[in-house]
Amino acid sequence: MNGAIDEVLQFAVTFLHTIQDVIPIAVIIFGFQFFIIRKPIPNLKRVLTGFFYVVLGLALFLQGLEDALFPIGKMMAHQLTDLEFIKHSTEALEQGITIHWSQYYWVYIFAFTIGFSTTIAEPSLLAVAIKANEVSGGSIGIWGLRIAVALGVAIGISLGCWRIVTGLPLHYFIISGYIIVVIQTIYSPKLIIPLAYDSGGVTTSTVTVPIVTALGIGLASKVPGRSELIDGFGLIAFASLFPIISVLAYAQLSQWYGNRNNSKTLQASQNRTDRKLTENKG
Amino acid sequence: MRRPLVGFLRTTANSVRDLAPIAIVIIFFQLFVLQQPIPNIGEIMVGSIFVVIGLTFFIYGLEMGLFPIGESMAFAFARKGNVMWLLIFAFALGFGTTVAEPALIAVSRKAAHIAAEGGVIEATDTAIKQYALGLKFTVAFAVGLAAVIGVFRIIKGWPVQWIIIGGYILVVLMTTIAPEEIIGIAYDSGGVTTSTITVPLMTALGIGLASSIKGRNPMLDGFGLIALASLTPIIFVMAYGMSYL
Numbered sequence: 001m002n003g004a005i006d007e008v009l010q011f012a013v014t015f016l017h018t019i020q021d022v023i024p025i026a027v028i029i030f031g032f033q034f035f036i037i038r039k040p041i042p043n044l045k046r047v048l049t050g051f052f053y054v055v056l057g058l059a060l061f062l063q064g065l066e067d068a069l070f071p072i073g074k075m076m077a078h079q080l081t082d083l084e085f086i087k088h089s090t091e092a093l094e095q096g097i098t099i100h101w102s103q104y105y106w107v108y109i110f111a112f113t114i115g116f117s118t119t120i121a122e123p124s125l126l127a128v129a130i131k132a133n134e135v136s137g138g139s140i141g142i143w144g145l146r147i148a149v150a151l152g153v154a155i156g157i158s159l160g161c162w163r164i165v166t167g168l169p170l171h172y173f174i175i176s177g178y179i180i181v182v183i184q185t186i187y188s189p190k191l192i193i194p195l196a197y198d199s200g201g202v203t204t205s206t207v208t209v210p211i212v213t214a215l216g217i218g219l220a221s222k223v224p225g226r227s228e229l230i231d232g233f234g235l236i237a238f239a240s241l242f243p244i245i246s247v248l249a250y251a252q253l254s255q256w257y258g259n260r261n262n263s264k265t266l267q268a269s270q271n272r273t274d275r276k277l278t279e280n281k282g
Numbered sequence: 283m284r285r286p287l288v289g290f291l292r293t294t295a296n297s298v299r300d301l302a303p304i305a306i307v308i309i310f311f312q313l314f315v316l317q318q319p320i321p322n323i324g325e326i327m328v329g330s331i332f333v334v335i336g337l338t339f340f341i342y343g344l345e346m347g348l349f350p351i352g353e354s355m356a357f358a359f360a361r362k363g364n365v366m367w368l369l370i371f372a373f374a375l376g377f378g379t380t381v382a383e384p385a386l387i388a389v390s391r392k393a394a395h396i397a398a399e400g401g402v403i404e405a406t407d408t409a410i411k412q413y414a415l416g417l418k419f420t421v422a423f424a425v426g427l428a429a430v431i432g433v434f435r436i437i438k439g440w441p442v443q444w445i446i447i448g449g450y451i452l453v454v455l456m457t458t459i460a461p462e463e464i465i466g467i468a469y470d471s472g473g474v475t476t477s478t479i480t481v482p483l484m485t486a487l488g489i490g491l492a493s494s495i496k497g498r499n500p501m502l503d504g505f506g507l508i509a510l511a512s513l514t515p516i517i518f519v520m521a522y523g524m525s526y527l
Contacts, residue, residue: 037355058384
């Protein structure tokens with residue numbers, strides 16, 4: 001019974017804190033509406049109800065975050081790096097053999113699967129893919145782009161986990177990634193560039209971010225010699241950088257493929273007219 | 283009375299769909315790979331239900347109140363033509379939406395706790411809250427600034443890639459002088475900011491603006507705001523980390 005009361009009290013505190021998070025946007029919307037646009041807000045009651053739902057939803061989400069999302073990420077990191085799970089025998093453990101990075105392979109597989117599955121199911125990505133399909137005149141397929149982004153996130157997160165395990169400095173990877181993006185930008189079709197850059201930002205959803213963050217920190221706390229503070233963060237950065245690379249690569253590939261096909265059909269029709277001409281002459 | 287209920291149920295289905303891939307992957311790993319007992323499974327289940335209900339109310343509320351009014355204001359400011367007010371509105375919109383972004387609240391909390399454990403800040407409740415709040419407002423300020431730069435870019439018609447590449451160079455330079463403990467958090471903050479609230483409203487601002495200026499392609503100019511908004515926080519969070527030295 002006490003536990004339930006505690007829970008309710010804790011929720012009340014979270015609820016009050018959440019109001020602080022929503023105040024700035026409320027002040028901005030109402031402030032600009034009253035002082036600059038100087039018109040009453042249409043459907044004021046509806047808007048206010050909406051704001052109440054936003055606060056309530058955010059408070060519930062933050063409660064669930066502490067109870068479920070953070071613990072899930074941490075638990076997965078701890079169980080996947082558990083020495084008994086990795087070694088399958090306690091003898092090796094007692095001998096104190098150091099673990100090679102490749103023995104953490106289930107961590108990388110898990111990271112890949114989480115990255116791929118959450119991204120492929122992301123609704124905002126579908127919206128971006130449909131737009132990209134329209135801009136490119138159909139040469140960029142909706143499914144092609146979704147798979148490209150999902151692969152980018154999957155490879156990004158699992159490479160990020162590998163970095164945490166090996167302890168290599170984060171900025172080496174990010175800076176190399178930037179260099180690749182810059183080189184790709186030079187050779188990419190111009191219309192796809194803003195979309196590719198944006199695809200990095202939209203892929204990491206509100207549910208995925210906390211789990212992936214907790215996964216990284218959990219890994220850093222379990223792998224010997226790693227610091228949570230220095231090595232634990234960076235997975236989200238990988239997940240936002242790699243889709244840019246994979247989308248640009250996909251755009252380049254489909255452009256190249258399209259050009260090749262076009263020149264082929266062009267050549268074929270050329271041959272046909274040539275043949276016709278010679279036939280006519282004959 | 284039927285309509286709102288249908289809308290609410292649809293939002294619930296979307297939240298379940300957000301959590302479903304994660305649940306499936308984790309259940310698969312638990313059953314077939316790890317085969318270990320799950321500690322606190324009851325609490326995790328209840329928490330997951332909170333996440334689904336919370337996300338549902340959050341997004342339902344956004345679609346009911348904030349998105350329609352925010353989008354119509356973004357369009358109104360983009361079309362009115364007063365550049366000064368447009369830039370002020372862009373900053374305010376970027377700042378305000380970021381402060382309420384759930385993913386950012388989550389990561390800044392985590393970062394503050396880890397910083398306290400690592401001895402960067404004092405391990406007291408006030409110090410942790412202050413650090414998290416500082417981090418959040420730094421990111422929000424950076425996103426506001428990104429919106430200003432992005433809007434200015436659309437008006438001037440500068441290509442987005444030059445600004446991004448310039449930003450990359452700045453990130454690299456900052457990395458060399460920033461303390462090691464902040465680099466990971468800084469890089470992550472870029473991806474965290476652009477989420478549930480920020481993306482729809484910033485996109486509305488960008489596309490509204492690009493479609494109201496002659497000779498602009500909404501596709502080419504409208505996007506790119508999000509990219510900028512995931513770049514500036516990296517630079518500013520590194521500066522924030524340096525201020526804690």
